[in-house]
Amino acid sequence: MEIIKRFFTWDIHYDCRYRCEYCFFSGKWEELQKKNVYPGIEKWISVWDGIHGRYGSCHVHITGGEPFDYPGIFELTGAIAEKHTLGFDTNLSFDVGRFIKTVKNPEKIGFSNAFHPGYEDMGGYIDKLLKLRDAGCKVHGMNFVAYPPNLGKLAEYRRLAGEKGFNITVMPFRGEYAGREYPGAYTEEERMMIEGKNGSPGDKKEEGDTAAGKPTRDMLDWYGGDRNTREGKLCMMGQVYAKVHPDGNAHRCCMTWENWGLLGNMLEGTFSFYDGPRECPYAECSCPFAMIVGEERRWKDHWQNRTG
Secondary structure, three states: OOOOOOEEEEEOOOOOOOOOOOOOOOOOHHHHHHHOOOOOHHHHHHHHHHHHHHHOOOEEEEEOOOHHHOOOHHHHHHHHOOOOEEEEEEOOOOOHHHHHHHOOOHHHEEEEEEOOOOOOOHHHHHHHHHHHHHOOOEEEEEEEEEOHHHHHHHHHHHHHHHHOOOOEEEEEOOEEEOOEEEOOOOOHHHHHHHOOOOOOOOOOOOOOOHHHOOOOOOHHHHHOOOOOOOOOOEEOEOOOEEEEOOOOEEEOOOOOOOOOOEEEEOOOOOOOOOOOOEEOOOOOOOOOOOOEOOOHHHHHHHHHHHHO
16 A cells, blocks of 8 residues: 655754753753754755655655754745645744745645743744644644643643644653653643643543543553564555654664664765565564554554645
């Protein structure tokens, strides 16, 4: 079977004007920034034009770090969107109005947004989402990290977002806070807040509605537990998906780095997809969206919906 189009996740650089305590990169920024390469946007435009020539229109999901802190990102976005569809993981810390005026194909661009209470109020954040949506961009609600100090206002954030038609997807905090290791350390009260069971206004949604803060993964994954391996199973990652790093190296999936799964380097012109599925060699892969052959019902809609 085939997916609508080939899919890239691109860590464009490891940098961000925010320094959230709960960020996966917290305490690692200085070391991660050594991996950044800035060849100029003309080089990257040439790379993505070349990908279009070889593989047709693809979906390029740009993340980081914060992609909108990348030099020339507005112009780069406009050029890539002429031939590919685009998605962003972003904290919306950029000039949304100027972005809308710059891009010619907003309908080809989607946004997965992360709300960080320490840097922006919910009202201003929602205004940015509305501008993007009204301009024709695809806006996929917002993510909120369940960092213990921020849980007290979660119900209010849900209410405000829901009033404008936006869902909040609550993500687990993974790390140490107040001497406790999360996500396993969440208290029963905190779990009720996360799951929308504390009876606060705005939490009473239909069963399964993500606007109610329902976790999007199994609770074992949230609070800690066993994971199944997919080692040895045929997977289409690398055949129709690639993870691109700031230096241009591309790997077959998010779990792969220098040791295995290298598909080549985008900047050096050595990149190519596999010509078919290959066995997964990663003993700890539990990705719910891994493209395991024979399990298309589980993952196909995810990748198709993200490229639509």
